[in-house]
Each structure stands twice: as structure tokens, then as C-alpha cells.
Amino acid sequence: MKKLLRHLALDITPLRQSRDFRLVYSGAAVSSVGSFITYVTVPYQVYKITDDPLLVGLLGVFQLVPLLVMAFVGGALADYLDRRLLVLGGEIAFTLLCGVLLLNSLSDEPHLWLLYLVSALTSAVDGVQRPAMEGLLPRIVTPAQIPAASALNSMRHDVAQLAGPALAGILIASVDLAWVYAIDLATFAFSLVCLAAVRAVPPPPAADRPSLRSVATGLRYARSRPELLGTYLVDINAMFFGMPQALYPFMANKLGGPAVLGLLYAAPAVGSLLATLTSGWTGRVHRHGLMVVFAAGAWGLAIIGVGLANTLWLALLCLVLAGAADMISGLFRMTIWNQTIPDHLRGRLAGIEMISYSTGPLLGNMRAGLGARVVGIEGSVISGGVLCVLGTLALAAALPKFLRYDGRDGLARKQAEDAAWAARASGPADRGLVHTD
Structure with missing residues (x-):
């Protein structure tokens, strides 16, 4: 029975053996919870302003189009630049956009158009950052540790997906929206500290310069x-x-x-x-x-x-x-x-x-x-x-x-x-x- 449990148990070897994986994992674990809080809060704020389900649904359109374009751009950049810097730069951009949401929520009449703009820009930044984040994994763990590292990342996402929306519901019901966005902002601050401590991940030798041709190669x-x-x-x-x-x-x-x-x-x-x-x-x-x-x-x-x-x-x-x-x-x-x-x-x-x-x-x-x-x-x-x-x-x-x-x-x-x-x-x-x- 003990042997069976050992075979089933989540393998935490990458967390024990890779300093950089621990840093990236810790930062992402905290900021992911904050991101899911905002993921719930922005549609709620659109609902409160408009009371129109169609306008709430339009947020998805504003998020999808930039993502489809910028995912190709982000992928090409991730093969040409230091992936750690791309991830760090994306986190800085997310922090600034969250600050915009915070300032907008403090207004007597929050701007609806700003919520759509921030949603679109957040999706665009995600398209640039996420390929670099995923391309970072094989560089900070050994090939044999990749299945375990993938499982750990999945667990991090699952926990955030459960905790973030639940916490958002409690916060929305009990405090002003400005405080909700402020909590997300604090999670990004923690993530930035962790990512800043990660060692550089230089691009591969003779890396392809970002271009339509390099995208076509992929x-x-x-x-x-x-x-x-x-x-x-x-x-x-x-x-x-x-x-x-x-x-x-x-x-x-x-x-x-x-x-x-x-x-x-x-x-x-x-x-x-x-x-x-x-x-x-x-x-x-x-x-x-x-x-x-x-x-x-x-x-x-x-x-x-x-x-x-x-x-x-x-x-x-x-x-x-x-x-x-x-x-x-x-x-x-x-x-x-x-x-x-x-x-x-x-x-x-x-x-x-x-x-x-x-x-x-x-x-x-x-x-x-x-x-x-x-x-x-x-x-x-x-x-x-x-x-x-x-x-x-x-x-x-x-x-x-x-x-x-x-x-x-x-x-x-x-x-x-x-x-x-x-x-x-x-x-x-x-x-x-x-x-x-």
C-alpha cells in the first residue's frame, strides 16, 4: 500500500532541487490567486455599471482578438530574448494595468471603456508573457523533471482557480472594489520580487530574429x-x-x-x-x-x-x-x-x-x-x-x-x-x- 501511495504521490523534486523553479513557482502561485480575483471582479464591475449581460460577454471578444495576434509575437520574442526578462517585463505590465483598474475604481463614475481597454491590453500582455513562461520551464529544470514540474504548475493553477474566485466573492461582498484591486496589486509586488531573483536565461545560440519568417518557421x-x-x-x-x-x-x-x-x-x-x-x-x-x-x-x-x-x-x-x-x-x-x-x-x-x-x-x-x-x-x-x-x-x-x-x-x-x-x-x-x- 505504501509503495502504491509513493507511485501516486505528487513529485516535488523540482521544488527541492531547482532554486529558480522555486522562485518562479512561488511568485506565480501568489500572483495567480490575485489574477483570478481580478478575473471575477472586472466582469462584475461591468455588470454593476451596465446591468447588461451582452456588454459583460463582450469582454471575451476584447480578450480573444489580442491574444490570437500577440501569442505569435510572444512566441517569436521568447526564442530571441532572455525569457526571464520577458516574464519579468510582462509582470511589470500586469502590475501597471492593475494599478489602472485600481485608480478607475476610485473614480466617482468608473469608465466602462477603460475596463474594456485594460482587458484587451491584459490579454495582449498575456500573449507575450505566457510563451516565455512556458519556454522557461525546460531551462530551469532537468528533462527528467519536466513531468513533475508540469504537475506542480497544474496544481498551482488549480488551487488559484479555486481560491481566487472564492476570495473574490467574499471581497466583493464585503469591501469596496478598490480594495479588491489593491489586493491583486500586492500579489504582483510579491511576484516581481521573486522573478527579479531568478538567474538570466539567455536565448539559444544563433537565435532567429523575430519576423514573419521566424513565425512561419515555427x-x-x-x-x-x-x-x-x-x-x-x-x-x-x-x-x-x-x-x-x-x-x-x-x-x-x-x-x-x-x-x-x-x-x-x-x-x-x-x-x-x-x-x-x-x-x-x-x-x-x-x-x-x-x-x-x-x-x-x-x-x-x-x-x-x-x-x-x-x-x-x-x-x-x-x-x-x-x-x-x-x-x-x-x-x-x-x-x-x-x-x-x-x-x-x-x-x-x-x-x-x-x-x-x-x-x-x-x-x-x-x-x-x-x-x-x-x-x-x-x-x-x-x-x-x-x-x-x-x-x-x-x-x-x-x-x-x-x-x-x-x-x-x-x-x-x-x-x-x-x-x-x-x-x-x-x-x-x-x-x-x-x-x-
Whole structure:
């Protein structure tokens, strides 16, 4: 029994052995809670000013468009500049934007347009910072520690996703909005101190200068790797067909009223956290592509269960299972990305990854809403889950190399490509794509 628990337990080796990972992790853990507080507070403030659900929903549009553009820019910059400086610069920009929200909330009549502008700029900064943050991971931990580091990062996100909104609700109900934004501002101050202490992470040798050509190089590389395409397509399929979040308010009316709405939002995060805390086994599994397919299929089956559930406890259980399946898929996708992509392309591919996992849920919520108009709430959820499972099976059949992918082969390929790039960089300049097939 003790041996089984050791296999399941979360591996904290990266926190013990990597000083820079501890600093980045600590700063992100605190600032993420603050960011989720603001994530809840800004829509609430728009609601208080306008009392118009359409204007609240428009925040998503203002966030999506800059993200789609700046993720490519951020990826190219992350392959050319010190990634630590990009992350630190992004955190400074977030701090300034939070200060703008604080000042706006102190006004007698807060400006609505400023909330939209800050939301758009925050999304743009996120598009620049996040590829650098994700590209930082393989540089501050060893390749063998990447599965454990990915699980730790996932746990950090899950805890913030649970704690931030809950704390935001308490704060909004008890203090002025200015104090809510001030707390987020304080979390950024802590993060800045941590990031300032991280050692420099210089760009790879002979790094590609940011340009449309360098972005195209990253896109061509992603297209040439079936295991990477598999991670993008399987996740987009799962989120597009199986994301029911937009229907939670309507499901809550059936399952107990507005009081249970928060439980529906929290249940997937609980599943994600449970999967993360018992993720020790993932470092000993090498068929990463197969696990992504299994997890995406399990997500679809759990969503079917959500649609069929006629009691609150059953719906919550299915959402917990869905969240756990999604996290398992995410852990193996992150391992594929960080253990197989050569360092000189890591930033650009992180930008592509960001687009893949950001657009799926947004488009999935739109699909769920449109489906509900045609076949009803339960019909939309159930049909989405069924299409998710069928789409996963179709992609598995269409991408046999992804299904057979072995993480040990991917890691060996990355090491060979990094060595080939370093050798080429030390010789005559040639910035083309390195192939080591």
C-alpha cells in the first residue's frame, strides 16, 4: 500500500532541487490567486455599471482578438530574448494595468471603456508573457523533471482557480472594489520580487530574429510533427464539442437554483486538483499520445454523464471526473511539448500551444449555446460529449504516429536537434529549420 501511495504521490523534486523553479513557482502561485480575483471582479464591475449581460460577454471578444495576434509575437520574442526578462517585463505590465483598474475604481463614475481597454491590453500582455513562461520551464529544470514540474504548475493553477474566485466573492461582498484591486496589486509586488531573483536565461545560440519568417518557421515545424499536431487537434476537438460551461446557469436552474451555480464551476477544478495530487504515476508512462487520446475520450464520456444527470450530486461527480480527465490530458500534452520541442523553437511553439488551448473552450461555449437553441440544454451537452468521443476516435485513426508516440523517442529527438542547432550555430550562419529524422 505504501509503495502504491509513493507511485501516486505528487513529485516535488523540482521544488527541492531547482532554486529558480522555486522562485518562479512561488511568485506565480501568489500572483495567480490575485489574477483570478481580478478575473471575477472586472466582469462584475461591468455588470454593476451596465446591468447588461451582452456588454459583460463582450469582454471575451476584447480578450480573444489580442491574444490570437500577440501569442505569435510572444512566441517569436521568447526564442530571441532572455525569457526571464520577458516574464519579468510582462509582470511589470500586469502590475501597471492593475494599478489602472485600481485608480478607475476610485473614480466617482468608473469608465466602462477603460475596463474594456485594460482587458484587451491584459490579454495582449498575456500573449507575450505566457510563451516565455512556458519556454522557461525546460531551462530551469532537468528533462527528467519536466513531468513533475508540469504537475506542480497544474496544481498551482488549480488551487488559484479555486481560491481566487472564492476570495473574490467574499471581497466583493464585503469591501469596496478598490480594495479588491489593491489586493491583486500586492500579489504582483510579491511576484516581481521573486522573478527579479531568478538567474538570466539567455536565448539559444544563433537565435532567429523575430519576423514573419521566424513565425512561419515555427508553424512549419509544428505541422511537420504528428505528435504535436495530435496534441493540438485532440484538445481542440474535446473542448469545442465537450465544453458545457456556458450552460451552467441553465443547468443550475434544473439542479437547485442559483445557489448551486458556484458548485458547477468549482467541480472540474476539484477533479483537476485531485488528478494533479495523484500524478506521480505519469512520469513512468511513456505512451504519451495514447494517454492524451484516452483522457480526451474520458472527458467526452464524463460530459455525456453531465447531460444525463438528473441530480446535483451526479452532475457534480461527472464534472469532477471530466476535470480529472482534462488534467491528465494536459499533463501529457505539456510533457510532449517540453520534452520534445528544441529549445530554439520552444517560444514560438508555446505561442501556438496557447492559441490551441485558449480558442477551444471559447468556441466550445459558443457551440454549446447554439446547440441548446436547437436541441435543448441536455441535448446540447449530451450531443457535444458524443461528438467529442467520436472526434477523438477519428483523430486517433487519422494520426497513427501520435497514437504510437513514445516519450523516450521524443526526448532523444529533442536532444539531437538541440545538438545539431548548437553545431550549426558555431559554424557558418544558417537559420533554416533543423531536421534530424
